[in-house]
Amino acid sequence: MLAQDRDAARVDTADIDNTMARSVVDDFVDADVVTPVPEDRVLVHEPSSTAFDSATQLAVFHQGWTAASDAGEEDE
Numbered sequence: 001m002l003a004q005d006r007d008a009a010r011v012d013t014a015d016i017d018n019t020m021a022r023s024v025v026d027d028f029v030d031a032d033v034v035t036p037v038p039e040d041r042v043l044v045h046e047p048s049s050t051a052f053d054s055a056t057q058l059a060v061f062h063q064g065w066t067a068a069s070d071a072g073e074e075d076e
Contacts, residue, residue: 021059034058 016024025043028034035044042051043058048065052058 016056016059016063018056021054021056024059024062025055028058028062033062 025034033046042053044051
């Protein structure tokens with residue numbers, strides 16, 4: 001049962017390519033989830049205050065962060 005829960009909580013990130021990541025990050029910027037910092041050439045994920053220099057890394061991180069947040073809410 002524990003293994004099934006762990007597998008259900010995993011997020012598949014293999015399908016995120018650079019083009020998709022840029023699109024997702026653009027949507028996050030519009031929604032104020034991500035703040036670009038041009039002088040530092042980073043993107044800041046506002047909910048976690050984590051900075052990224054790659055749109056792909058940020059998109060993958062956000063998927064994992066969201067999955068972990070959703071799993072935490074289910075546990076409550």
